[in-house]
Amino acid sequence: MKIYNSIQEFGSTTKTIVTLGTFDGVHKGHKSILDKLIKSNQSSGCESVVLTFFPHPRMVLQQNTDIKLLNTMSEKAYLLEQHGIDHLIVHPFDHAFSRLTAEEFVKDILVDKLNISKIIIGHDHRFGRNRTATIDDLIHYGTVYDFEVEQISALEVNEVSVSSTKIRNALDKGDIAIANEFLGYNYFLSGIVIEGKKLGRTIGFPTANIHIKQDYKLIPAKGVYVVSSLIDGNTVHGMMNIGTNPTVGGTAGTIEVNFLDFNENLYGKELKINIHKRLRDEVKFASVDALKIQLEEDRTATLNYFKETRNEQSSL
Incomplete structure (x- = not known):
């Protein structure tokens, strides 16, 4: 797996299949998403890309948050590599990045930089400035810029969210058995x-x-x-x-x-x-x-x- 410290470092003439998110814990709830990514990658001849961010967006946009993460960036990279991902992009998240419009994010990053063929994303995903764009907007941009959008079901999205919350709560209580059950390791x-x-x-x-x-x-x-x-x-x-x-x-x-x-x-x-x-x-x-x-x-x-x-x- 190749690791890039920003989107600007990445470049590929091969089409890519992309998913994005914080992937904190790289736990059981994430596994179904990563499995979809790898399966699509293998059947299409494209390369798999995980786009994640550091600092965590909440650390930047919610200044008073004291969020604790399940993984350091090196730990997250180690876990993602076990899933067989081709490329991991860890992009610095800042206020300027958060101000990109939805179309700027799609055209300048997904299309021009990542050479996207397909994106796998949650049905409730919101993006762009003030997170105003929805999955319907992304599907529209997919028809405009010629890439496919595969939606992750509500059940799978909830599984990721619930697992992350339960893992953090369990660790705060010292309940390592529950944490390990949801992590899968x-x-x-x-x-x-x-x-x-x-x-x-x-x-x-x-x-x-x-x-x-x-x-x-x-x-x-x-x-x-x-x-x-x-x-x-x-x-x-x-x-x-x-x-x-x-x-x-x-x-x-x-x-x-x-x-x-x-x-x-x-x-x-x-x-x-x-x-x-x-x-x-x-x-x-x-x-x-x-x-x-x-x-x-x-x-x-x-x-x-x-x-x-x-x-x-x-x-x-």
């Missing part, structure tokens, strides 16, 4: 391992402190989670705490992973932390010894989770 965090206070190693549970530089990334609710990560080609299991470490007087929010049976230097490494299950809330224990007892129980629960998962997979 394990929710994950991507970040760099940085130095922490190194308190974990003093009680036998050394942790990798994960720094996520994108402040718009949605972090699940405080608590302890079962996780895994691919490190140097090997899957390593672990347990992750999201919180402030109140038992040892912590106040700042941290994301810390204790990898099981693993003792290598990870400082500076970028890791993708897959979240499988939530074990419990973060708790302020009466003593460090009480915390250690609980961490031992968490470790056993984590080991049992992966043992049960292996047994389930082997019985299939």
